[in-house]
Amino acid sequence: MNTQLIHLKYIVRCPACSGGLIWHSGSARCDLCDLEFLVVDDVPVLIADQIPQRTEGPDHAGLLQFLPPRLHPIANSSRRFVRPSLVHRSRHTRSLTHAFTASFPSDATLLNVGAGASNYGENVINLDIVATPGIHVVGLAEHLPFRDAVFDGVLFQAVLEHVGDSGQALGEIRRVLRPAGAVFIEIPFMQGYHPAPHDHRRFTEQGLRVELEQHGFLVDRTGVAVGPASAMAWVTGEFLALLVSGRSGRIYRIARLATDWLAWPIKWADSWLDTHEMAHVIASGVWASARKPADQDSSFDGPRGSHHTP
Numbered sequence: 001m002n003t004q005l006i007h008l009k010y011i012v013r014c015p016a017c018s019g020g021l022i023w024h025s026g027s028a029r030c031d032l033c034d035l036e037f038l039v040v041d042d043v044p045v046l047i048a049d050q051i052p053q054r055t056e057g058p059d060h061a062g063l064l065q066f067l068p069p070r071l072h073p074i075a076n077s078s079r080r081f082v083r084p085s086l087v088h089r090s091r092h093t094r095s096l097t098h099a100f101t102a103s104f105p106s107d108a109t110l111l112n113v114g115a116g117a118s119n120y121g122e123n124v125i126n127l128d129i130v131a132t133p134g135i136h137v138v139g140l141a142e143h144l145p146f147r148d149a150v151f152d153g154v155l156f157q158a159v160l161e162h163v164g165d166s167g168q169a170l171g172e173i174r175r176v177l178r179p180a181g182a183v184f185i186e187i188p189f190m191q192g193y194h195p196a197p198h199d200h201r202r203f204t205e206q207g208l209r210v211e212l213e214q215h216g217f218l219v220d221r222t223g224v225a226v227g228p229a230s231a232m233a234w235v236t237g238e239f240l241a242l243l244v245s246g247r248s249g250r251i252y253r254i255a256r257l258a259t260d261w262l263a264w265p266i267k268w269a270d271s272w273l274d275t276h277e278m279a280h281v282i283a284s285g286v287w288a289s290a291r292k293p294a295d296q297d298s299s300f301d302g303p304r305g306s307h308h309t310p
């Protein structure tokens with residue numbers, strides 16, 4: 001049950017033309033362009049185009065291709081026991097996001113873009129491209145289905161590398177933030193290719209700051225989100241699998257089962273390395289907190305502002 005649906009009805013809009021939505025049972029219709037959107041189990045699916053799909057190819061198929069389709073759900077749910085996570089989120093890293101969400105008054109409304117399985121509390125609306133448990137609305141970062149200036153804060157963690165047009169996504173976040181609203185953003189710097197469904201880019205700490213400034217944000221702080229040990233674990237797991245594969249893609253994918261577990265303990269060094277003053281030089285991921293200027297409405301047209309959606 002989507003407890004946010006009542007609130008959502010006041011702040012959503014058509015992702016195609018910005019029109020208002022008229023709600024029916026099981027669907028919503030745009031009063032301007034007449035597009036109809038499904039509402040599945042109280043979760044509105046507010047995507048005008050097709051939901052981006054994982055492109056089929058040998059670099060994406062992973063180990064699932066070796067299992068019969070009926071075993072795929074079991075394999076997906078037990079994935080982290082089969083393949084370990086090579087990203088260590090230390091206490092320091094987790095404290096950053098909790099400090100961000102705790103910095104808002106209790107009546108503030110936050111948006112988590114690409115929320116996945118994360119849960120930051122009842123005043124956070126979770127958006128993702130698929131309706132997994134805990135997701136309140138299905139939509140795309142580049143076409144956020146919300147009215148202007150309706151959120152006090154936005155969380156945007158490990159999503160910017162997956163969107164097709166980073167400038168458009170950042171422009172949309174700025175648009176839905178109220179003036180002086182804040183964003184917390186995380187993006188990989190030294191991680192392996194990981195399509196979900198695509199993987200387009202990496203940023204240094206400095207590069208993330210410039211990217212945000214170029215899209216009309218005032219950057220408060222930047223730092224290391226996931227440390228160099230996690231980067232080393234990921235690269236080591238990939239490298240060992242390539243090395244022992246005999247140049248075979250099939251053996252590479254099987255070998256990663258073993259090499260990821262071999263490399264996995266390296267990541268725990270981030271318990272003390274991710275706060276090293278030089279950790280950013282090979283950090284697995286970086287973060288920034290930034291604000292929309294207090295005197296800016298949603299019509300900002302920055303140096304690369306042609307992405308703005310009216």
Ligand SMILES: [Zn+2]
Binds near residue numbers: 017018031033
């Ligand atoms: Zn419309």
